[in-house]
Amino acid sequence: MPDLTATIQLARGEFTLDVVLQCPPGITCVMGPSGSGKSTILGVLAGLTLPERGRVALGTTVWFDREKAINVPVHLRRLSYVFQGLALFPHMTAQKNVEYGMHELPRPERADKARALLERVGVGHLASRRPRTFSGGEAQRVALARALARQPRLLLLDEPFSALDRDLRAQLTTLVRELVPELGVPLVHVTHSIAEARQLADQIVRIERGRIVATGKPGDVLAGVTTLEE
DSSP states (O other): OEEEEEEEEEETTEEEEEEEEEEEEEEEEEESSSTOOOOOOOHHHTSSSSSSSSEEEETTEEEEETTTEEEGGGGSSSSEEOOTTTOOOTSSHHHHHHTOTTTTTTTHHHHHHHHHHHTTTHHHHHHHHGGGGOHHHHHHHHHHHHHHHHEEEEEEEEEETTTTTHHHHHHHHHHHHHHHHHHTSSEEEEEHEEEEEEEHOEEEEEEEEEEEEEEEEHHHHTTTTHHHHH
16 A cells, blocks of 8 residues: 655644654554644544645545645545544444445445454444443444444544553554554554554654654654653
């Protein structure tokens, strides 16, 4: 799969974001204090936020280019976005939640694939249950299965594990680390957790006040770092 590249210039009131990203297949963790622009970056990549200037492309496929008036709609970008709040449909079973992104497949094939994905992430037993009955870790796994169901070319995770305890977070981090090589696509993961980033990332991008201050391997970027300033 090709690299994700993005040049983003955006101003919202007193806040400005001015970054250049290159994310190869594998896991890029974007880290920084609250309000530094991490989630805004994901919004631009997904097409939910439009910058004043910039360009977003996956290889030679351009999704956004302000100068050339290109803006591919969100639903045509073939990406999956797992929000902090997960956004599972409460009236649907786990299986139906996972099937939701597979409109191009025949209905029987959707069901088989959804059940297989739920098994793959360790919650096959939840197929016929609704989100209100899930634990926090179970809901995260169902959300991840739904994200994978679209066979995305780009996967975006916005602190989806932040509300979980340390053990559950470690389990899900391990699961993502196992699944991403199978996908072979760029994954951009926003996190506040240094331990999570060390375990998960192939590349880390540190951002402060809307600017990138370091990019590189976890051992290099996080050397001597014990906390992120708020």
